[in-house]
Amino acid sequence: xxxxxxxxxxxxxxxxxxxxxxxxxxxxxxxxxxxxxxxxxxxxxxxxxxxxxxxxxxxxxxxxxxxxxxxxxxxxxxxxxxxxxxxxxxxxxxxxxxxxxxxxxxxxxxxxxxxxxxxxxxxxxxxxxxxxxxxxxxxxxxxxxxxxxxxxxxxxxxxxxxxxxxxxxxxxxxxxxxxxxxxxxxxxxxxxxxxxxxxxxxxxxxxxxxxxxxxxxxxxxxxxxxxxxxxxxxxxxxxxxxxxxxxxxxxxxxxxxxxxxxxxxxxxxxxxxxxxxxxxxxxxxxxxxxxxxxxxxxxxxxxxxxxxxxxxxxxxxxxxxxxxxxxxxxxxxxxxxxxxxxxxxxxxxxxxxxxxxxxxxxxxxxxxxxxxxxxxxxxxxxxxxxxxxxxxxxxxxxxxxxxxxxxxxxxxxxxxxxxxxxxxxxxxxxxxxxxxxxxxxxxxxxxxxxxxxxxxxxxxxxxxxxxxxxxxxxxxxxxxxxxxxxxxxxxxxxxxxxxxxxxxxxxxxxxxxxxxxxxxxxxxxxxxxxxxxxxxxxxxxxxxxxxxxxxxxxxxxxxxxxxxxxxxxxxxxxxxxxxxxxxxxxxxxxxxxxxxxxxxxxxxxxxxxxxxxxxxxxxxxxxxxxxxxxxxxxxxxxxxxxxxxxxxxxxxxxxxxxx
Numbered sequence: 294x295x296x297x298x299x300x301x302x303x304x305x306x307x308x309x310x311x312x313x314x315x316x317x318x319x320x321x322x323x324x325x326x327x328x329x330x331x332x333x334x335x336x337x338x339x340x341x342x343x344x345x346x347x348x349x350x351x352x353x354x355x356x357x358x359x360x361x362x363x364x365x366x367x368x369x370x371x372x373x374x375x376x377x378x379x380x381x382x383x384x385x386x387x388x389x390x391x392x393x394x395x396x397x398x399x400x401x402x403x404x405x406x407x408x409x410x411x412x413x414x415x416x417x418x419x420x421x422x423x424x425x426x427x428x429x430x431x432x433x434x435x436x437x438x439x440x441x442x443x444x445x446x447x448x449x450x451x452x453x454x455x456x457x458x459x460x461x462x463x464x465x466x467x468x469x470x471x472x473x474x475x476x477x478x479x480x481x482x483x484x485x486x487x488x489x490x491x492x493x494x495x496x497x498x499x500x501x502x503x504x505x506x507x508x509x510x511x512x513x514x515x516x517x518x519x520x521x522x523x524x525x526x527x528x529x530x531x532x533x534x535x536x537x538x539x540x541x542x543x544x545x546x547x548x549x550x551x552x553x554x555x556x557x558x559x560x561x562x563x564x565x566x567x568x569x570x571x572x573x574x575x576x577x578x579x580x581x582x583x584x585x586x587x588x589x590x591x592x593x594x595x596x597x598x599x600x601x602x603x604x605x606x607x608x609x610x611x612x613x614x615x616x617x618x619x620x621x622x623x624x625x626x627x628x629x630x631x632x633x634x635x636x637x638x639x640x641x642x643x644x645x646x647x648x649x650x651x652x653x654x655x656x657x658x659x660x661x662x663x664x665x666x667x668x669x670x671x672x673x674x675x676x677x678x679x680x681x682x683x684x685x686x687x688x689x690x691x692x693x694x695x696x697x698x699x700x701x702x703x704x705x706x707x708x709x710x711x712x713x714x715x716x717x718x719x720x721x722x723x724x725x726x727x728x729x730x731x732x733x734x735x736x737x738x739x740x741x742x743x744x745x746x747x748x749x750x751x752x753x754x755x756x757x758x759x760x761x762x763x764x765x766x767x768x769x770x771x772x773x774x775x776x777x778x779x780x781x782x783x784x785x786x787x788x789x790x791x792x793x794x795x796x797x798x799x800x801x802x803x804x805x806x807x808x809x810x811x812x813x814x815x816x817x818x819x820x821x822x823x824x825x826x827x828x829x830x831x832x833x834x835x836x837x838x839x840x841x842x843x844x845x846x847x848x849x850x851x852x853x854x855x856x857x858x859x860x861x862x863x864x865x866x867x868x869x870x871x872x873x874x875x876x877x878x879x880x881x882x883x884x885x886x887x888x889x890x891x892x893x894x895x896x897x898x899x900x901x902x903x904x905x906x907x908x909x910x911x912x913x914x915x916x917x918x919x920x921x922x923x924x925x926x927x928x929x930x931x932x933x934x935x936x937x938x939x940x941x942x943x944x945x946x947x948x949x950x951x952x
Contacts, residue, residue: 296463320482323428324491325498327370327474329605330425331357332502334374334472338443341375347445350470355504358522359495361486362511366478368432368485373471376442382452382462386426386438429474430456432482436474443470486510492525501530501604501627530604532579532625536567548581551599551623560584563675566624566660570652574645576631578653580624582660586678590621601627614650618686618697619657621679626653658696665700665714673712676702684763688770698771703764704737706746707755715774723753728780729773731757733764733861736923744847744921745782751845756782765862785855787843820886820895823911826902830911833879834926841883848888849918851880860922882915890914909934 335355341348353373360369377385429436438452449465467473484490488510495506507522531539531547548562549555564582569575580598589595597620600611604627614626630645661683665672676683686697702712707721718729730749734740737760746756759765768779818824818840827838836854844850853859858866863877884891894910916931925931 296461298459298461320431321485321494323431324370324485324494325605326425326428328357328359328495328499328502328506329603331370331372331374331472332499332504332603332605334372334376335504337375338373338470341443345444349443349445349447353470357502357504357506358509359491359506360509360511361488361491363486363513364511364515366483366486368476368478369473370476371471371473373469376447376470376472377438377440377450378442378444378447379450379462381442382438382440382450386452386460429476432478432485433476434479435477437477438472438474439465439467440472441465441467441470495525497609498606499604500526500606501528501533501601502526503528503530503604530577530601530627532567532577532627533569533604539567547579551581551625552583552587553596557585563671564660564664566656568656570649574628574630574648576626576628576649578624578626578656580622580626580653580657582664582675583621583623583678584674586621587623590682595620596623598622599625600631601625602631603627603629607631613646615653615657616650616686616690616693618682618684618689619654621682622657654693658693658700661700662696665702669712673702676712681761681763684761684767687767698774701767703731703757703759705755705757706741706750713755713757718755718757719775719777721755722777726752726754727777729757729777730754730780730782731759731768732782733759733859734922735760735762735861735864739923742921743783744844744850744918745852747845747847748787748843749782762865765859765865781853781859782843784853784857784859818886820884820891822902823891823895823898823907824884826898826907827882827884827911827914830908831882831915835882835915836879837881839881839883840886844883844885844888846888847885847917847921848890849882849884849914850921851918852883853880854878882918884914909937913938 335357338348338350338353339355342351350373355373358369358371360367360371362369433456435453435455439449440452441447441449449467451463451465452460454460478485488508491508495508499506505524505528506526507519508525509517509519509522511517531543544565544567545561548565552560561584562581563584566578566580569577587596595610595612597610597612598614599606600608600614611626612620615622626649628645628649661672661675664675680702683697683700686693687701690697698715702714704710705713705718715729722729732740732743732745734743737758740758740760749756759768772779820840824838824840828835831838835851841850843852851860857878860877860880886892886895890910891914894907894914897904897910898907912930913934916925916927916934919925920931
């Protein structure tokens with residue numbers, strides 16, 4: 294039988310033209326594709342041998358041998374798989390069974406010509422059409438395939454092509470079942486004859502293929518450097534094993550692998566999740582909660598879960614397997630049902646992947662909940678590392694809202710450094726407490742010493758300390774818990790909030806209406822003359838001046854109007870938008886009627902409202918309120934005022950001692 298010349302079908306010819314014009318920048322992908330094809334052929338041979346008594350080559354050991362011949366410039370991939378008949382070679386190597394390929398290729402060529410095609414887009418073309426075997430033309434001038442099918446009566450064949458629109462089929466000389474692919478490498482692809490380059494690619498993409506992969510190198514002089522080639526790949530995938538067959542050391546070693554090869558001391562995983570699922574999609578998963586926050590946690594190009602299809606790596610960082618608020622989880626997912634050549638674009642629309650994502654999300658949240666319940670110390674460490682990330686989920690994922698709320702933790706005034714869940718906070722509330730109190734700001738130690746806490750603490754009520762910027766966003770989505778509204782001790786009228794939680798329904802009304810309402814409800818105060826004078830002295834620097842019901846020890850504090858943006862939220866917005874024109878809104882100054890200094894100032898205002906000391910004393914009360922929050926608008930002026938009062942006190946003390 295003489296050689297038969299064939300033309301590729303139009304779609305394949307166009308594809309090969311595109312490939313040979315170096316469309317793909319990630320040419321190394323070819324080795325993954327050819328090894329995967331060889332592994333599939335070995336799987337088919339094993340199955341065929343079970344059902345066909347006449348199937349040849351049952352004595353052959355399954356293996357994939359890669360030979361790098363530096364003398365001839367050939368890279369050879371050989372398997373002992375099922376092999377191909379003449380008809381199968383023509384069908385499998387001469388067509389691509391996808392419609393619309395030519396139209397897509399035309400669009401890609403246009404995008405490439407205009408510079409709109411990204412490297413990621415180029416790489417994903419392989420996944421878009423299952424190029425597989427044809428990716429060999431990225432690195433080869435000519436591809437020659439020797440194959441012998443195990444089917445009874447089959448004859449060996451040779452398929453060859455230079456990727457220029459045609460191929461030939463002729464009788465071959467192969468005597469054992471299987472397939473050999475010879476790549477006549479291009480000059481610029483000589484790197485793929487290097488042992489370490491090949492070994493690195495195998496370990497990266499095909500390390501867990503269940504069949505042995507061996508490398509053999511023939512040097513420039515034709516000497517065989519590997520007469521007895523060693524196996525390169527691990528073959529056994531830890532995630533496909535039963536957890537009962539594994540020990541802690543096995544997991545620890547694999548944890549190092551998924552974390553990049555090494556871990557810092559104290560970075561033992563805080564939790565692991567190892568399970569397999571059969572329905573609605575079959576997959577294996579082995580995930581870890583790291584002991585330390587990865588350095589790239591808040592970077593766009595951070596690492597994610599590794600996605601495998603039948604033990605072959607298809608995506609090193611698949612950020613669609615878990616929601617963003619679980620991006621700290623590391624590990625591997627391997628599915629038998631995903632196509633090997635899945636691309637990022639198809640992943641986003643893949644229903645099977647969506648099913649995996651749902652199961653993984655539920656499992657990880659359950660793992661975190663169990664850790665919180667069973668090991669408070671470990672969960673406290675986890676929360677310190679990843680709490681701010683988990684909080685994002687409350688705002689982003691309504692479907693898992695209940696589970697996420699159960700994971701939330703804060704420190705509180707009463708509990709010191711112990712983290713408190715919302716369930717624990719509510720369970721410890723006094724019977725007459727109607728609100729969940731919190732205080733938000735950038736510094737936890739400053740929050741603990743805030744004068745805003747005084748009245749609430751005096752009633753024996755606890756206050757949650759919210760020093761994480763994301764807390765303000767959480768509260769935008771979490772207005773209440775178990776019918777208990779969240780209340781800031783720095784906003785609105787404290788007593789009014791405690792007595793009438795229905796007022797929260799009006800929190801989004803215009804702030805001017807709120808202020809007017811507060812003013813209309815205000816009860817007469819013994820320091821009203823001082824309050825009125827303070828409004829005149831401070832002018833538009835304050836929204837209002839009123840007698841405080843939240844202070845028991847401090848002379849003054851500044852509070853935010855009910856329903857408006859808190860001072861902390863304004864600070865966060867300005868940080869998020871540098872150079873923004875968001876100005877700090879005037880706040881309400883509250884004075885403690887029972888404080889000695891306020892009493893003295895009030896008494897002086899009743900006797901002589903024109904006393905020149907009063908404006909300075911009012912300014913000092915305003916300075917003290919700002920100072921308690923760590924920020925004084927006019928530090929130099931405040932220092933002079935404090936110094937003047939200190940001098941007056943010192944002089945009075947000296948005169949009193951002398952008298």
